[in-house]
Amino acid sequence: MNERQPKIAFECCSPEALARGLAALSHPVRIEILRQLSGAEACCCKDVAGRLPLAQSTVSQHLKVLLEAGLLRVRPQAQRSNYTVDREALRALSAAISNLLSECTAAADASQIEKN
Amino acid sequence: MNERQPKIAFECCSPEALARGLAALSHPVRIEILRQLSGAEACCCKDVAGRLPLAQSTVSQHLKVLLEAGLLRVRPQAQRSNYTVDREALRALSAAISNLLSECTAAADASQIEKN
DNA sequence: ATCGTTCATCGTCGATATACGATGCAAGCC
DNA sequence: GGCTTGCATCGTATATCGACGATGAACGAT
Numbered sequence: 591m592n593e594r595q596p597k598i599a600f601e602c603c604s605p606e607a608l609a610r611g612l613a614a615l616s617h618p619v620r621i622e623i624l625r626q627l628s629g630a631e632a633c634c635c636k637d638v639a640g641r642l643p644l645a646q647s648t649v650s651q652h653l654k655v656l657l658e659a660g661l662l663r664v665r666p667q668a669q670r671s672n673y674t675v676d677r678e679a680l681r682a683l684s685a686a687i688s689n690l691l692s693e694c695t696a697a698a699d700a701s702q703i704e705k706n
Numbered sequence: 707m708n709e710r711q712p713k714i715a716f717e718c719c720s721p722e723a724l725a726r727g728l729a730a731l732s733h734p735v736r737i738e739i740l741r742q743l744s745g746a747e748a749c750c751c752k753d754v755a756g757r758l759p760l761a762q763s764t765v766s767q768h769l770k771v772l773l774e775a776g777l778l779r780v781r782p783q784a785q786r787s788n789y790t791v792d793r794e795a796l797r798a799l800s801a802a803i804s805n806l807l808s809e810c811t812a813a814a815d816a817s818q819i820e821k822n
Numbered sequence: 823a824t825c826g827t828t829c830a831t832c833g834t835c836g837a838t839a840t841a842c843g844a845t846g847c848a849a850g851c852c
Numbered sequence: 853g854g855c856t857t858g859c860a861t862c863g864t865a866t867a868t869c870g871a872c873g874a875t876g877a878a879c880g881a882t
Contacts, residue, residue: 605734605737605738606734608737609731609732609734609736609737610732612728612729612731612732613728613729613732613733615725615728615732616725616728616729616731616732617725617729618720618721618724620725621721621724621806622721624806624810625806625809627810628809628810675810677810677811680807680810681807681811683807684804684807684811687800687803687804688800688803690737690741691796691797691799691800693744694740694744694791694796695744695791695793695796695797695800
């Protein structure tokens with residue numbers, strides 16, 4: 591039927607797509623939010639905001655960034671919005687990053703050896 | 707000004723430090739620069755600039771960002787500046803990222819199971 | 823129906839990022 | 853000595869980010 595991922599399966603091959611994923615992660619608050627959501631500590635905007643010295647609107651914006659990067663999913667539930675991490679997307683991003691970086695280190699190893 | 711040059715052991719434990727490393731990577735041009743430097747394609751600013759549709763000054767700034775993030779090393783050589791990727795730093799960053807993301811996916815797995 | 827709660831969005835503001843050309847410096851070449 | 857090359861930095865212009873308060877919508881509770 592539908593593909594397993596309703597959204598575009600996390601795209602991280604092109605430098606642009608990879609950079610987008612990295613940009614979403616490259617803020618301490620968003621890292622902390624990811625940690626909170628992945629634990630049982632928080633699941634909605636208010637919970638997260640209650641654990642951070644930030645206004646609710648600011649947290650909502652960070653959640654939006656993570657959501658648009660495809661790293662979170664949201665399920666409206668009563669007045670709340672229930673956020674969960676998208677494990678598949680995180681795995682894909684992690685793989686893409688370690689792929690990039692291991693390419694670089696491997697190639698660097700090779701050229702380093704050549705130059706010696 | 708330069709109190710502390712991040713030459714030594716890439717620091718990526720705190721969310722702030724990790725976010726700094728990710729921010730340095732989160733630009734398509736800088737990803738491309740890393741790729742070029744890690745191959746044998748380029749090693750100095752002019753080489754990189756010659757392969758990108760960017761001004762030399764812009765490339766120089768991107769190199770500076772990567773340098774200050776501790777992902778590159780530079781060795782002045784004649785008129786050139788010889789840039790090389792810091793393999794140790796890349797490995798440390800890669801490890802820190804995959805550590806963060808696997809923490810999140812693991813925790814998410816656990817809480818997902820609990821909730822079912 | 824009214825109130826309280828939760829959230830997303832808007833407008834704003836200052837800070838930062840990204841790009842460029844111009845300029846100056848250091849090193850090699852004539 | 854001049855000239856060229858390669859680079860970093862400065863100044864500047866524009867765009868985007870990150871934060872806030874205010875506001876309105878959606879919904880449950882009273």
